[in-house]
Amino acid sequence: MSHGLLLTFEVTILVLAIFLGFEVISKVPTLLHTPLMSGTNAIHGIVIVGAMLVAGLDDKDTLTTILGFVAVVLASANVVGGFVVTDRMLEMFKKREKKPEP
Amino acid sequence: MSKEVTNLLYLITIVTFILALRFLSNPATARRGNQIGAVGMLVAIVVTFLQKSIDSYWEIILGMVVGGTFGAVAARKVRMTAMPQMVALFNGVGGGAAALISFAEFHRLAPEPGGLQADISTAIMLSAIIGSISFSGSMVAFAKLQELVRGRPIVFPFQKTVNALLFGAVLAAGIAIAAGSEQQWLMWALLAGASLFGILFVLPIGGADMPVVISLLNAFTGLAAAATGFELENNVLIVSGMLVGASGTFLTIMMGKAMNRSIANVLFGAFGQIAPSAAAAGASANGGQVRSATTDDVAVMLGYAHKVVFVPGYGMAVAQAQHDVHALAALLESRGVEVSYAIHPVAGRMPGHMNVLLAEANVPYPQLKEMDDANAEFPRTDVALVIGANDVVNPDARNNAGSPIYGMPILNVDDAQAVVVLKRSMSPGFAGIENPLFLNPKTVMLFGDAKDSIEKLAGAVKGL
Numbered sequence: 001m002s003h004g005l006l007l008t009f010e011v012t013i014l015v016l017a018i019f020l021g022f023e024v025i026s027k028v029p030t031l032l033h034t035p036l037m038s039g040t041n042a043i044h045g046i047v048i049v050g051a052m053l054v055a056g057l058d059d060k061d062t063l064t065t066i067l068g069f070v071a072v073v074l075a076s077a078n079v080v081g082g083f084v085v086t087d088r089m090l091e092m093f094k095k096r097e098k099k100p101e102p
Numbered sequence: 103m104s105k106e107v108t109n110l111l112y113l114i115t116i117v118t119f120i121l122a123l124r125f126l127s128n129p130a131t132a133r134r135g136n137q138i139g140a141v142g143m144l145v146a147i148v149v150t151f152l153q154k155s156i157d158s159y160w161e162i163i164l165g166m167v168v169g170g171t172f173g174a175v176a177a178r179k180v181r182m183t184a185m186p187q188m189v190a191l192f193n194g195v196g197g198g199a200a201a202l203i204s205f206a207e208f209h210r211l212a213p214e215p216g217g218l219q220a221d222i223s224t225a226i227m228l229s230a231i232i233g234s235i236s237f238s239g240s241m242v243a244f245a246k247l248q249e250l251v252r253g254r255p256i257v258f259p260f261q262k263t264v265n266a267l268l269f270g271a272v273l274a275a276g277i278a279i280a281a282g283s284e285q286q287w288l289m290w291a292l293l294a295g296a297s298l299f300g301i302l303f304v305l306p307i308g309g310a311d312m313p314v315v316i317s318l319l320n321a322f323t324g325l326a327a328a329a330t331g332f333e334l335e336n337n338v339l340i341v342s343g344m345l346v347g348a349s350g351t352f353l354t355i356m357m358g359k360a361m362n363r364s365i366a367n368v369l370f371g372a373f374g375q376i377a378p379s380a381a382a383a384g385a386s387a388n389g390g391q392v393r394s395a396t397t398d399d400v401a402v403m404l405g406y407a408h409k410v411v412f413v414p415g416y417g418m419a420v421a422q423a424q425h426d427v428h429a430l431a432a433l434l435e436s437r438g439v440e441v442s443y444a445i446h447p448v449a450g451r452m453p454g455h456m457n458v459l460l461a462e463a464n465v466p467y468p469q470l471k472e473m474d475d476a477n478a479e480f481p482r483t484d485v486a487l488v489i490g491a492n493d494v495v496n497p498d499a500r501n502n503a504g505s506p507i508y509g510m511p512i513l514n515v516d517d518a519q520a521v522v523v524l525k526r527s528m529s530p531g532f533a534g535i536e537n538p539l540f541l542n543p544k545t546v547m548l549f550g551d552a553k554d555s556i557e558k559l560a561g562a563v564k565g566l
Binding site: 003006007010013014017018019020021022024025026027028029030031032033034035036037038039040041042043044045046047048049050051052053054055056057058060061063064065067068069070071072073074075076077078079080081082083084085086087088089090091092093 | 158339
């Protein structure tokens with residue numbers, strides 16, 4: 001695929017993702033806004049993929065090695081911390097589901 | 103693994119993220135949604151490990167162990183009341199990662215002739231700028247929420263001019279990079295300038311506006327991740343990043359609406375800029391006096407009321423009083439008092455902050471009233487018990503056009519027969535605005551730590 005064609009595909013899915021993002025979020029109740037923010041926070045931890053691609057390169061100079069390594073550290077903290085914090089929040093919402101309301 | 107297979111497997115990740123967000127729209131499925139998202143993330147990580155371009159593993163594995171351990175420990179150890187700063191912290195590191203990836207890509211590609219195509223260099227500079235702002239801005243938000251620095255707006259002369267000049271310089275460096283300059287120092291300058299801008303940008307924003315800021319910075323990190331996807335020609339980064347970017351923007355706008363303020367006003371209005379005369383006019387116009395009550399007085403008011411509405415705010419979060427509040431509510435209910443909770447959309451330091459805390463304390467959902475429902479109930483409420491809330495119950499938002507929060511919808515607690523305000527001291531709230539509610543003849547103040555006061559109240563109600 002030519003570079004230009006690839007770019008147009010990328011822009012296309014970018015624009016579709018914008019609409020999808022608005023669409024999916026507009027259904028979330030206020031009650032869950034905090035877990036939602038925390039959940040999307042975990043999702044942007046996907047930068048870990050980029051960090052891995054940089055850190056895993058062969059033949060890189062010292063600066064790239066350091067940058068790649070630090071990027072992996074930061075992105076891993078984002079992924080693990082993001083999902084764990086969200087799970088802890090949602091655990092509390094779930095606990096109450098089991099409890100019959102008086 | 104071929105590029106085709108890789109992209110198909112990444113598609114699984116994209117689908118799980120979309121499902122995760124969908125499942126988050128219902129409390130019953132939200133937790134499963136988050137777990138599905140985590141599985142999708144794991145798929146992406148495994149697929150990336152299997153890429154041909156990855157030859158060196160120790161940096162990745164060591165980095166994951168260090169970062170993952172830190173993330174897991176921090177997220178496990180943190181108390182529920184400190185969640186906002188944790189979200190800010192994890193958001194910041196994500197932005198930082200995006201900026202570093204861009205730096206590395208620039209450093210790697212720039213020296214090769216023709217190594218940088220215009221769209222790649224544009225993505226690199228966008229991701230570097232947005233990621234750096236998100237990183238340093240989130241760290242300042244974290245420091246403010248953790249009370250490492252003052253929560254009040256921090257302002258200095260010519261702040262806006264300095265910020266504008268700095269941002270202009272960062273943008274100029276970015277445009278030079280996008281236009282094909284391959285000077286390494288430009289990238290250093292851009293990262294340093296954008297990071298400094300992030301700090302200066304969040305410093306003047308008051309603690310009460312932090313929910314909006316964190317939500318916005320969350321969107322920023324998403325955008326930075328999407329830009330990183332363009333650099334690496336990676337679909338999963340583009341789609342996931344943009345999903346977060348779009349949803350974060352949407353959430354930010356909704357919060358702005360809840361406060362009846364434009365996002366620009368929140369970001370650049372700086373509560374600190376208010377004319378002191380306007381605030382003073384609002385306070386002295388009432389000319390009232392602060393009345394403080396004893397625990398026993400308040401216990402009698404509560405114990406013999408027909409209807410009590412709890413109005414929680416950040417003070418409840420700080421004191422971690424949510425369990426005691428629920429215990430007191432249960433005690434009142436056993437005496438036949440009708441109890442509910444009035445939740446302002448921006449009470450606390452995160453959107454829905456109070457909901458999370460009260461959920462932790464097992465408060466039944468039907469007792470949680472959103473603003474409009476709660477306001478309809480106040481006229482037939484005997485006692486409104488304000489627990490560490492301030493700006494969201496400030497009548498100046500209705501009456502005083504000079505007040506910086508004028509026009510913000512508030513909980514009209516002053517419609518109740520009586521108002522009890524639990525507060526640590528008479529100092530104004532995070533936003534630093536006077537609150538005439540405290541001078542209202544209907545209002546009595548109960549000074550002290552919220553947890554402590556609620557415990558004592560429960561004890562006194564038992565003794566009635």
